[in-house]
Amino acid sequence: MKKICFIFLFLSLNIFAQEIALLKYNGGGDWYANPTSLPNLIQFCNININTTLKLKPATVEPGSLSLFTYPFVHLTGHGNVVFNDSEVKNLQNYLNSGGFLHIDDNYGLDQYIRKEIKKLFPNTALVEIPAAHAIFQQPYSFPNGLPKIHEHDGKRPQAFGIFVKNRLVLLYTYECDLGDGWENAEVNNDPLSVREKALKMGANIIHYIFNN
Known part of the structure; x- marks a missing residue:
């Protein structure tokens, strides 16, 4: 019954608005890195x-019930990430009832985030997604997978x-x-071709969420 309520909350709130969010996590990592990336991806x-x-993207904490109002939640940063038990449960309910979490390593995140992913899905393996997967196919083609x-x-x-x-x-x-590629051009001095590639891959992620 509880899961049904979560599904209803997620679906009913998203009928009226499309809004994405940045995850404000604990642990000391810079969850706020790349401040221009999501606004640029949205545009x-x-x-x-x-x-x-x-x-303007929202900011949401992993233990908040408002998490269920966002079909796409983005996590980035360079440092430590820690989910407590109640946050783990809330994130599990969110993901199992229609939500989507994109974690983008902004360099230095990997050693911390893998153990937190394991907390969320202790019995499910993190697997590499093949280039043939739909997320790399539309609306932009990435025949070699992630750029x-x-x-x-x-x-x-x-x-x-x-x-x-x-x-x-x-x-x-x-x-x-990807998040660095979504940032304003002057932040990382990436050429237009690189920024476009990052934004197109981001658009594929957004398209996948709303069409699958």
């Missing part, structure tokens, strides 16, 4: 893939996911840094 999606997202935006350690970019009943509910982008 790109509204112009290019006909979404009607509110121009490389920033070098970090020079490793290949990887997209990892958690699937629940064949639905992708958690996307973890590693050695890529």
Whole structure:
């Protein structure tokens, strides 16, 4: 019965508005990194893939009931992330009842976030998402999978996911840094081609959420 209530809250609140959110987590990491990234992604999606997202993203905490009002929640940063027991339960309910969490490693997040993902899904493996997956196909084609935006350690970019009943509910982008590519041009001095590639991949994520 509780799960049904969560599903109803998530669906009913999202009929009236499309809004995405940034996750404000505990642990000391800079959850607020890349302040221009989500607004730029929203603007790109509204112009290019006909979404009607509110121009300013919300900020939400992992233990808040308002989490269920957002179909897409973004987590980024460079440092430590900690979810307590009640936050884990709330995030689990959110993801199992239609929500989507995108975790974007802004460099230095990996060693911390993997253990928190394990808390959320102790019995489900984090698996690499193949290039043939729908998230890389529309509306923009990425035949080689996740694009490389920033070098970090020079490793290949990887997209990892958690699937629940064949639905992708958690996307973890590693050695890529989409969020830096979404930022204002002057922040990282990325060329237009790199920023467009990052924004198009972000648009694919948003498109996937609203069409699957």
